[in-house]
Amino acid sequence: MKIIILFVMIIIISACSKPEEQSTTALVLSEINGAVLWERISTEAEYKTYAFWPDHEDIQPGQSPHGAYHKIYINKVLSEALPSMDKVLPEGSIIVKENLDSQKSLDAITVMVKVKDYNPEAGDWFWAKYTPLGEILAEGTPVGCISCHQGMDDNDYIIVRPLDLEI
Numbered sequence: 001m002k003i004i005i006l007f008v009m010i011i012i013i014s015a016c017s018k019p020e021e022q023s024t025t026a027l028v029l030s031e032i033n034g035a036v037l038w039e040r041i042s043t044e045a046e047y048k049t050y051a052f053w054p055d056h057e058d059i060q061p062g063q064s065p066h067g068a069y070h071k072i073y074i075n076k077v078l079s080e081a082l083p084s085m086d087k088v089l090p091e092g093s094i095i096v097k098e099n100l101d102s103q104k105s106l107d108a109i110t111v112m113v114k115v116k117d118y119n120p121e122a123g124d125w126f127w128a129k130y131t132p133l134g135e136i137l138a139e140g141t142p143v144g145c146i147s148c149h150q151g152m153d154d155n156d157y158i159i160v161r162p163l164d165l166e167i
């Protein structure tokens, strides 16, 4: 009897635990585009399996223009690089930001992925914005995204937290 209870508990626990992020190789210059990036974060290594930005878990209040609330997910390559004392994230880092409206429903998904040699003048980030269904609203080096994030170029264009913050 005890064995059966134990067995049932193991099944319940494993069904509830979050699936592991799939291991993948970094997206490279010759292949990167908005569709390839969407495939990566929606299928090959689904972003909902990523960790949240440390000390910034689940739904958090956000600032204009991104929406009233957000969730910020980071892939394993990025989370393993934090804290980053030189404040430069490694190739293959992916940040997925769910932008939620004032009702906390998903409005858009904005993504940054670091691709070696993609755009050395601005941190080698490939930027993208999608509808919740994955339609591309912006991709590549949109002037809007870069000009606003540029203010944090000494933090690798990341706004939410200093990269060298130890938590």
Ligand code: HEC
Pocket: 061, 062, 063, 064, 065, 066, 067, 070, 072, 095, 096, 097, 110, 111, 112, 127, 128, 129, 138, 142, 144, 145, 146, 148, 149, 157, 158, 159, 160, 161
């Ligand atoms: C007018 C300023 C502004 C513009 C334009 C902007 N962002 Fe942001 N972004 C922010 C702020 C502020 C944050 C910090 C989180 C928050 O408060 O919403 C942020 C956070 C992010 C993050 C999470 C990582 C980080 O830097 O903190 C991603 C990913 C992101 N933005 C992508 C984009 C993309 C893609 C675009 C263009 C389609 C874009 N952003 C345009 C201001 C901006």
